[in-house]
Amino acid sequence: MSKLFPTYEIGSIAKPRWRVKGYAGRKLNQADLDDAEKWAKILGIDYSKVETVLKGDSPNRKQEIVDLSALYVLKMFEKAGLDYVYDGEQWRVEMYEHVIRNLGGFKFSGWIKSFDYRYFKKASVVEKVSYKQPYYLEEYESVKKQTNLPLKVPITGPYTLTDWTYNEYYEKKHSNIKSFPRRRYEARKELIFDIVDEALRPEFKKLADAGVKWIQIDEPAVTTKETPEEMELFVDAYNRLTEGFNIEFSLHNCFSNYNLLAQYVPSLKKCSQLSLEFANRDVHEEGQSHPGYDGLTAFLDNGYKGAYAPGFLDIHTDFIESPELVRDRVLYVADLVGKEKVWVTPDCGLRTRSWDVAYQKLLNLTKGKELAKELA
Amino acid sequence: MNIKCSISGCLPRPPRLISETRKYDRSRINEEELEAAYRTYTKEVIDYQVEQGLTYINDGYLRRQDLLRPFTTKLKGVETGQLYRWFNNNTFYRIPLIKGKLEGKAPFNETYLDLLPKAEYKAVLPAPYTFVKLAKNEYYESDADFLQDIAEIINAEIKALEKQGYTYIQLSDPALVYHKTAPSKNEISSIAAAIEIATSGVKARTGLQTYFGNIEPVLADVLDWKVDDIGIDYYETDADAVKEYSFKGGVSLGLVDARNTLKEDSDELVSICNEVIDASNPVSLMVATNCDLDFLTWEEAQYKIETVAKVAKQLKEEQR
Numbered sequence: 001m002s003k004l005f006p007t008y009e010i011g012s013i014a015k016p017r018w019r020v021k022g023y024a025g026r027k028l029n030q031a032d033l034d035d036a037e038k039w040a041k042i043l044g045i046d047y048s049k050v051e052t053v054l055k056g057d058s059p060n061r062k063q064e065i066v067d068l069s070a071l072y073v074l075k076m077f078e079k080a081g082l083d084y085v086y087d088g089e090q091w092r093v094e095m096y097e098h099v100i101r102n103l104g105g106f107k108f109s110g111w112i113k114s115f116d117y118r119y120f121k122k123a124s125v126v127e128k129v130s131y132k133q134p135y136y137l138e139e140y141e142s143v144k145k146q147t148n149l150p151l152k153v154p155i156t157g158p159y160t161l162t163d164w165t166y167n168e169y170y171e172k173k174h175s176n177i178k179s180f181p182r183r184r185y186e187a188r189k190e191l192i193f194d195i196v197d198e199a200l201r202p203e204f205k206k207l208a209d210a211g212v213k214w215i216q217i218d219e220p221a222v223t224t225k226e227t228p229e230e231m232e233l234f235v236d237a238y239n240r241l242t243e244g245f246n247i248e249f250s251l252h253n254c255f256s257n258y259n260l261l262a263q264y265v266p267s268l269k270k271c272s273q274l275s276l277e278f279a280n281r282d283v284h285e286e287g288q289s290h291p292g293y294d295g296l297t298a299f300l301d302n303g304y305k306g307a308y309a310p311g312f313l314d315i316h317t318d319f320i321e322s323p324e325l326v327r328d329r330v331l332y333v334a335d336l337v338g339k340e341k342v343w344v345t346p347d348c349g350l351r352t353r354s355w356d357v358a359y360q361k362l363l364n365l366t367k368g369k370e371l372a373k374e375l376a
Numbered sequence: 377m378n379i380k381c382s383i384s385g386c387l388p389r390p391p392r393l394i395s396e397t398r399k400y401d402r403s404r405i406n407e408e409e410l411e412a413a414y415r416t417y418t419k420e421v422i423d424y425q426v427e428q429g430l431t432y433i434n435d436g437y438l439r440r441q442d443l444l445r446p447f448t449t450k451l452k453g454v455e456t457g458q459l460y461r462w463f464n465n466n467t468f469y470r471i472p473l474i475k476g477k478l479e480g481k482a483p484f485n486e487t488y489l490d491l492l493p494k495a496e497y498k499a500v501l502p503a504p505y506t507f508v509k510l511a512k513n514e515y516y517e518s519d520a521d522f523l524q525d526i527a528e529i530i531n532a533e534i535k536a537l538e539k540q541g542y543t544y545i546q547l548s549d550p551a552l553v554y555h556k557t558a559p560s561k562n563e564i565s566s567i568a569a570a571i572e573i574a575t576s577g578v579k580a581r582t583g584l585q586t587y588f589g590n591i592e593p594v595l596a597d598v599l600d601w602k603v604d605d606i607g608i609d610y611y612e613t614d615a616d617a618v619k620e621y622s623f624k625g626g627v628s629l630g631l632v633d634a635r636n637t638l639k640e641d642s643d644e645l646v647s648i649c650n651e652v653i654d655a656s657n658p659v660s661l662m663v664a665t666n667c668d669l670d671f672l673t674w675e676e677a678q679y680k681i682e683t684v685a686k687v688a689k690q691l692k693e694e695q696r
Contacts, residue, residue, distance in 0.1 A: 109675065112673065113388065115459055122466075124637040166638070168637055168638040175644075179615060179616065182614075226464060
């Protein structure tokens with residue numbers, strides 16, 4: 001495999017209906033089975049084995065279904081021609097809940113409004129954060145057995161886990177601080193470092209022992225607060241989290257304030273690449289002009305030395321980027337940052353797209369990268 | 377000392393209403409059924425505020441999708457744009473795209489007036505500056521022109537709401553204090569003028585509620601503005617800093633944190649109120665949440681309302 005323009009998907013892929021319903025113990029209808037069969041054919045999976053699981057009543061059926069949907073995604077990525085793969089987070093409920101539900105110290109309540117008629121779940125930390133059981137390890141062990149391609153393990157970063165949590169325990173602990181803003185900040189600092197020390201590092205240790213080579217740290221919340229104090233907290237937590245592991249680390253962040261982020265990423269001690277979201281900011285026309293990517297200069301100007309996966313597929317639209325559009329974007333970015341530093345990815349996980357759209361986008365991503373290689 | 381209490385904005389949808397909105401979103405119930413659910417749960421959140429003894433009651437604004445949405449969808453000259461982050465929260469609003477001169481027929485903020493009891497009720501609207509900072513202006517030549525037009529629309533809206541029986545008008549102004557949107561020194565006079573236009577000829581009590589940021593950099597100016605109460609977010613503003621100022625009018629203290637589930641210690645909040653009374657000598661003091669309560673579940677919001685009422689009650693007893 002040539003090292004120029006390596007490809008991977010960022011994280012999550014939509015869970016098929018047979019995965020969701022099957023996992024919830026609901027009966028699958030013919031349409032669900034037809035969908036599983038259709039994709040088995042496309043991806044070269046033996047459907048008779050799938051059918052046995054889906055129609056069966058084995059005591060391990062839930063886990064078998066999760067394994068199957070992970071296999072489908074792995075095969076989708078392989079078939080699309082990606083160089084690094086994972087399971088599209090088929091093992092996880094959602095990036096926040098998956099981690100928090102497996103830790104001690106947190107309590108979930110009901111639904112909170114995100115916007116309009118969309119809601120999300122948020123937990124309160126009510127006791128000191130503690131490690132209960134592995135939550136990324138089993139997934140990794142299982143995925144490793146299902147593919148020969150190299151793996152990239154996406155995990156949710158400490159800043160995001162902190163920002164999306166109500167902080168009860170640590171604020172109470174700091175109630176001797178009279179100023180509420182100071183009290184909140186000190187409590188937040190202690191929470192984030194406890195998440196690093198008590199929750200994430202123990203899991204990283206297990207992942208390292210199991211042979212994980214590359215962890216992508218997802219931090220969608222990182223520029224939410226937009227203050228220097230908070231950005232420094234993110235940097236400190238990131239450095240503390242990654243210190244001492246013989247693992248390659250990268251950072252993923254999207255739909256954020258990149259001018260601000262760019263000022264802080266050079267301070268990340270172990271961050272070999274940034275995966276970002278620029279396709280969403282770019283024009284849809286092929287050609288030499290792709291101003292959407294000019295925001296990358298902020299990272300260069302601030303002296304970030306690692307590689308860039310700036311995002312070549314917009315994950316919020318069904319518009320299928322042509323291989324030529326991907327090619328032109330890749331070449332444009334190669335001119336900006338240097339071709340050896342360009343990695344080819346979507347903007348973020350393709351979870352909000354149907355499998356038909358996601359697969360077609362990924363196929364064009366790898367075709368586009370091949371076209372770019374010929375010209376680079 | 378006149379002690380009052382209220383919620384600084386909207387309330388969260390109770391869980392069963394959330395289920396109904398989801399059904400509606402998936403076309404499983406129709407508009408009429410959704411409206412019936414809104415009426416049922418609006419009544420519930422109103423009754424709870426009355427039960428707790430809040431001075432000013434609002435209808436919870438359960439139906440309103442975001443603070444700006446009535447303006448975004450009902451005014452001429454505005455189109456509804458994409459989702460943008462609501463300040464530093466993990467929640468989002470739809471950006472108003474200003475395409476033409478703003479015009480509207482007041483009142484365009486729909487409220488469940490018939491469900492409100494015979495009490496003092498409070499309306500919650502965006503302050504002119506916050507609207508301007510959160511919109512995308514593609515029409516007005518300057519922010520000052522935009523500010524003036526929106527202030528006039530807000531003024532007409534306030535007067536219409538006043539006619540309907542509202543006795544308290546809160547203008548929510550997070551952009552005035554949020555660190556990324558706070559005004560420069562030379563913008564202050566046009567913002568003050570916009571507030572004056574917005575509240576001109578209004579008999580209802582008015583409050584400028586600031587949140588998500590530290591009010592101190594603008595407090596000296598705001599004290600002279602044409603509003604009755606100045607609202608402060610105590611989770612962003614240092615309590616000791618506030619004590620440096622004297623208030624000519626009233627103050628609304630955002631002491632109950634609407635962005636955290638932690639139950640506050642009411643004694644601590646009462647003592648902060650007492651310090652403000654001693655140091656700043658306001659005409660009246662409103663015990664309040666720091667901002668809208670829809671960052672929490674309805675269950676959690678209820679104990680926040682309870683805390684607001686409890687602190688006010690305790691304070692009244694101590695002030696006797």
